[in-house]
Amino acid sequence: MDYSRRKFLAGLGATTMFATAGVAGTSVVQTLVIEGKRYAMIHDETLCIGCDACVDACRETNNVPAGVTRLEIIRSEPRGEFPDADYKFFRKSCQHCEDAPCVDVCPTGASFIDKKTGIVDVNADRCIGCMYCIAACPYKVRYIDPVTKAADKCNFCRDTNLAKGQLPACVQSCPQQALVFGDLNDPDSEIVKTLQQKTVYRYKKSLGTKPKMFRVPDLKGEIEL
């Protein structure tokens, strides 16, 4: 385990806070340790058919108002010529970074990483709508909810399906089983097994945010084997 100066200082601050006020719950404290589950997702781009069933399921389950969305499937330009043309699909949604910039910049602690699950979530009551997180997110997945006026984004259905013991709505609705959701800390989980079997990449991994959205690349048309 590496202990950077930054983490040491943050830890020192947290300890002081515990000692003085005994208050937990600020963003800094919550980014420190993830206890228990570490939820992540795989989007298999070789299986995805771009039907948008996940997008609609997400909207219905989480009551996402029209005009904004927590999840988007971005379709590429056609590859090849008719009738052999095909498309590539990219899932645009929260990556649930372990070093989440949106959490770091939030001045009120509204944006936080849930300790029990590792899910990056927003406490709408605390959000003041400053939009720092929207600017900070390298994946451009955040928006201001037109109803609550708070920042919002995918939270792996933490308060809806997950709370009921179900899989996230997008995973449930996918006809291709292109989405795998599970706990990275559980060696027997489907997601860990899939990660061991398939080649995956993470988008903008070089930024060091440690995103937990894995993707099985659709290399068709790029590398001919």
Next chain:
Amino acid sequence: MRILRWLFFFILCLSGFVNSNDSPPEVNAQIPDIDFAKQVSNADQMEQLLKENKRCIRCHKVARKLKNIAAVKMLGAHASEKFVDNCSACHGNKGKHPKEDFTIISYADNTHTPLALQNSKCMTCHTSLQLRNAEWTHDVHYKKISCAACHQLHEAEDPMTNIKRKSRITLCVDCHIAINELRGDQ
């Protein structure tokens, strides 16, 4: 002269008014017969075509109860008054049908007409670019399923025209689940 012009204008308005009252609007009216003119290049061919189409209608305008064949109606964008229902444009000439039923080009997923032939008939008029612009999924399904798997040309409105987002997604999901189950069984 001016009076004539006004009269003409008045008639135009009146016809517009009458049309707007019609419900549902007739889809045929929007597509001019000229779209189908590429089928024939001279009067003889036209005469032959009309004769063929009339032969189809002679039997198919009423239900064939003994053989359990429903009456065929041609509505929608592909019907043509000028070409007398335009059967042969898509189904080919009668040939030895119904004695040898394989002479007619039929449109469905499970039928004697090969998939490539069915779909290539549609491409006589529709270009690949038109299909792509209308719906990207044409690109990935053209070689795999019959156009008729989704489209119904005899109806007044093709169910794919103005399809709701939700129904469209359901269509994708249901079909792909069925395919996956089939693959799983094998």
